[in-house]
Amino acid sequence: MKFNWKSIKKPVFVLAPMANITTLPFRSICRDFGADIVYTPMLSSNAVIHNTEKTLKIGSFLPEEKPVIVQLFGYDGSLIAKAANLVNKTLEPAGIDINLGCPAPKITGNECGSALLKDTAKATEIIKIVRDQFDGQLSVKMRLGWALFDTLDFVKSLENIGIDALSVHGRTAKQGYKGESNWIAINQIADKTQLPVIGNGDVKSWEVAYNRLEKSRLVGVMIGRGALGNPWIFKEIRDRSKVVVTKGELVKIITFQANRYVDFSGERKAMQEMRKHLGWYIKDFPGALTIRKEAMQINTYNDLLEVLKMLESY
Numbered sequence: 001m002k003f004n005w006k007s008i009k010k011p012v013f014v015l016a017p018m019a020n021i022t023t024l025p026f027r028s029i030c031r032d033f034g035a036d037i038v039y040t041p042m043l044s045s046n047a048v049i050h051n052t053e054k055t056l057k058i059g060s061f062l063p064e065e066k067p068v069i070v071q072l073f074g075y076d077g078s079l080i081a082k083a084a085n086l087v088n089k090t091l092e093p094a095g096i097d098i099n100l101g102c103p104a105p106k107i108t109g110n111e112c113g114s115a116l117l118k119d120t121a122k123a124t125e126i127i128k129i130v131r132d133q134f135d136g137q138l139s140v141k142m143r144l145g146w147a148l149f150d151t152l153d154f155v156k157s158l159e160n161i162g163i164d165a166l167s168v169h170g171r172t173a174k175q176g177y178k179g180e181s182n183w184i185a186i187n188q189i190a191d192k193t194q195l196p197v198i199g200n201g202d203v204k205s206w207e208v209a210y211n212r213l214e215k216s217r218l219v220g221v222m223i224g225r226g227a228l229g230n231p232w233i234f235k236e237i238r239d240r241s242k243v244v245v246t247k248g249e250l251v252k253i254i255t256f257q258a259n260r261y262v263d264f265s266g267e268r269k270a271m272q273e274m275r276k277h278l279g280w281y282i283k284d285f286p287g288a289l290t291i292r293k294e295a296m297q298i299n300t301y302n303d304l305l306e307v308l309k310m311l312e313s314y
């Protein structure tokens with residue numbers, strides 16, 4: 001059955017888009033652990049059109065990962081729509097999401113990501129062009145605003161344009177990652193619109209995930225950093241209980257992820273990427289500091305096996 005935001009089974013627990021992280025190897029593991037919907041990292045609309053093969057690789061997924069949402073960023077509605085149609089035709093994702101949240105200067109400097117929230121009238125025009133030219137499932141992921149929480153009317157405009165869903169990270173762009181995600185503001189947005197709204201920010205345990213849904217119109221919760229080194233958070237949410245991962249199980253999970261990385265991007269790149277994941281996975285163990293130091297230097301699969309041996313023997 002074709003994915004449709006309007007018929008999702010509530011509540012949904014969603015893996016957030018994270019650049020350089022939510023590519024196939026990590027994303028598929030989160031899905032294995034029970035994430036209901038998963039997002040790719042943001043892809044540049046421009047790059048989708050001009051460097052298609054390499055860019056679409058970042059958004060590619062396994063059939064069993066579905067539903068996968070591919071996220072795009074850009075500043076030109078027609079260009080984003082063109083990229084959306086190309087992604088849709090080639091990868092056939094469940095939907096396309098537009099990034100109105102990224103605060104990184106290299107993105108906002110090009111008037112993309114959260115910079116679009118500086119002028120919500122212009123952002124509305126851009127999203128309307130995408131909506132008019134792309135007929136697949138279309139969602140938006142945004143922050144509360146550029147410098148202030150001032151997006152309630154904008155959300156209504158997005159609904160009127162006919163987007164299908166919205167996810168909201170409860171910080172302004174100016175805040176970066178400081179302070180706490182403002183779930184009161186997220187709920188004000190959810191109360192203002194008929195759109196399915198997913199709340200996001202600082203959810204790091206299954207208890208908090210459910211807590212955020214209490215007395216709320218939200219259809220789900222999106223988790224980013226809480227899944228790093230902790231993809232089983234989605235199983236914890238599903239089972240409503242803490243998962244205790246033994247060292248042996250951890251070694252299996254890491255090996256599985258590393259193998260998927262090697263298949264996805266070759267040994268060298270895979271090991272470079274695995275360094276940061278090892279940093280997140282290897283904590284709260286005796287000798288973690290020493291093992292992490294070794295992990296940061298792996299270049300080959302054999303280096304990884306050495307690190308795993310160390311982990312097992314400590």
Ligand SMILES: Cc1cc2nc3c(=O)[nH]c(=O)nc-3n(C[C@H](O)[C@H](O)[C@H](O)COP(=O)(O)O)c2cc1C
Nearest residue numbers: 016017018019041042099169201202203223224225
């Ligand atoms: C390393 C990293 C990369 C991110 N990349 C993206 C991205 O590509 N697109 C996007 O919309 N948000 C991106 N985000 C923001 C997350 O999706 C999420 O909104 C934010 O981290 C807050 O949720 P959390 O507290 O659950 O992590 C990124 C966040 C991190 C930490």
